[in-house]
Amino acid sequence: MKNIFTYSTAVVLGLALVATPEADAQQFSKRKQYNSIGFSLNAMNYFGDLTPVTSFTSLRLGATRVGAGVSITRRFYPRLSGRFGLSYGRISGDDSFANDQDPDARFRNNRNMNFRNDVLEASAVAIIDLIENRNNYLKRPDFVPYVFAGVAGFYHNPQGLDSRTGNYVDLQPLRTEGQATAYGKTQFSIPFGGGIRYRINRNFDASLEIGWRKTFTDYLDDVGGKYADPSKLTTDASAYFGRGITKSLKDGTGTFNGFTNPGEARGDTGNKTDWYIVTGVTLNYILTPRIKNPKFR
Template structure:
């Protein structure tokens, strides 16, 4: 997982550095630079603790949710552009659907019985490197252009847990409860709802006509955080959970604490992955870009 992130990011940044020498800057004049605005329809998923298998490649297709975004892109050089974007989407997970109760390992996650959703609002700035260059203006851009990208992002998230069976009367079955402030694992303080991520990925862009492009893109968000799903460590002592919501989501939501699951939620028992793994989310989207026609000043003749 670390190698995927390190090599992909280094590759994109390396290409960006070698693709913008001074000669290119001189040849690609401001007359050829242009801006575009885009609207995206996205599908979001995540890698974390509430998935079929607790590794980087595991996600449940049925947990995919729809999102949307807007962006503005500036083409600076024949291969290099910069893009600023805002997007909104939702990730989700459900132990009862992701974990196999007959699997020797997954059955423990099934017994955990946790269901969540998390709405994510992201702002990002990325560098885009085209694998096919265009030294001309936007009118002569190629029909198909594969590209890669990498950058930085900040996001606000708000994980919520689903109230299921055997909940206290103060909680409404079928409702979702915000979890960040509950400190369900007995944390000394609530985790931050504003976090940073490294977006990277690739796509292909298609020229529709003079002013419109369409693109298909997939991008990973490497976070530095393990609570996109509110699951990241060990169970807290029940005595440290003071409210009905804390006790339910931190302990009472579990299916069983007998037989093979005796002391399942005992203090210091593992609730999430071992090894302080961080959560990721992934965005796959289709974008329609409109190129803003550059204003070209005609030379003055005397």
């Protein structure tokens, strides 16, 4: 995971140096700049403590949820554009789908946690085209691969399904790991990724894009630390999601003795953080720039 982030960032920064605005400004006037608005249909997935296996590539297709987004993009230079976007989507995970081939799966299956989380994101990214266009929007290439990176803020609210009632419950207020203060619902992330853009006609482009979100929280799924002392789980809901949901406690078997003892690992060790992935198809409409006629004196 660390290598993926490091290498991707290095690629983006390297391409940004190739597309240095000062060098391009000499041959790319403001008359060639333009704006576009985009409407996206997205698929969201997540990687964290409740994925089927511990590998970064572990994605359960059944957990994929559909989202949507809108964006506005400003083309500044032959290779460089800036984009601001708003998007909404849902991520989810369930320990009951832990892969039997994974030696750790039986522990996660016994943990028996589940969650869903609606994510509302605002992002600002720099887009670097791998094929430049020094002309206006009418002469843009038909196919353009690109990479992007930037910053984002998002609001999330993990919920768990209470099998006793069939209802979803907000998990953050429960402090299921005995936290002194609840983790924040508003967080930051670093989005990066790539895609390919296709020219449909004079004013429309379509793009296919995949982007990773490096977050700074381990609680997209409400699981990130150790089992709490039962005395700190003061409500029925916090006691259930903090310990009682565990299969070995409900079944009374001795296979997992001490599984939920205070201080035992409930999530991944090593201060790992959760990620989410957005794959989307976007339809962009280019706002025809106003071209001023030269003034004659």
